[in-house]
Amino acid sequence: MKLLVMKNLFKIPVDVSELRTEYQTENALGQIIRKKIRFFRPDHKFVRNESESEIHVSDLNVFIKGNQILKNVNLTIPDKKITCIIGPSGCGKTTLLKTFNRLTDSVEGVKITGKILVNGEDIIGSGAEITRLRRKMGLISQRPCPLPMSIFDNIAYGCRIHGIRNRRKLKLIVKHYLEAAGLWEEVKDRLRTPAVRLSIGQQQRLCLARSLAVEPQFILADEATSSLDPISSKIIEELFMKLKQNYSIIMVTHTLRQALRIADYVIFMYLGEIIETGNADQVFNHPQHELTKKYLSGAFS
């Protein structure tokens, strides 16, 4: 059963496991940012060291309390593309996404078999370094969850706890990531106000900025726009379209129209199985499997 707590100050219900993960991610910031800061320039661009970032999944099975949730999953997530995971409710989309950063570890009674290779390194099994893995995976959840502090501090928090005190450097970092998330112009005059005063759409972009600050290679987004108004959703979609130049974006979406708009690559799931994968044009316009055809025609949702 999920535990819920209330953030005292703002009365926002927060999933404890989600909060813990966010803080773990923040804790992982230090070394990366410290390293980056030495060379940090205002004209810093997102340039990744790795030439390729791919996820290869083979024979993945996930059981929760004896129930098989994911069944013999085999797939490859392409680099620098938007991959949309689609399928009816309960088919295992979130579970699959959670396996990519080992969030499944916190699920009671979970058993996982198979392989998930992230840049060639198997992340299933006891040898995997979870903190390093999560650093690579920026996570954007359905409901934005800003830290209970100012807009500025939401981004600077990770830097400070790892010893970066220089105000000028902190300002550069905060500006850089707020610009990357398309929020700078809207908040530059109120950086010291509490982040929770932002609109929900702005909060989601703040969370995106905070995720980008760990310099991930992948962005995992589970229905990241479902709690947003149409304009905010469009802004996030447009950001993803820009960010895919440097990141591999994996997005779970319930909205077929959204997948049609932004997906480069599509994974269609049904009852824990991968039914069809392929380039968006191929899956949407020439689906091979009867189930995919039915789902796309709206026969079930």
Ligand SMILES: Nc1ncnc2c1ncn2[C@@H]1O[C@H](COP(=O)(O)OP(=O)(O)OP(=O)(O)O)[C@@H](O)[C@H]1O
């Ligand atoms: N912690 C858990 N304990 C027991 N069963 C779980 C748990 N998490 C997920 N499941 C089950 O696994 C299956 C897949 O769930 P999942 O959340 O991955 O589906 P989904 O495709 O993301 O659905 P939705 O579109 O509704 O978000 C469901 O039957 C769900 O009940």
Ligand SMILES: [Mg+2]
């Ligand atoms: Mg889900």
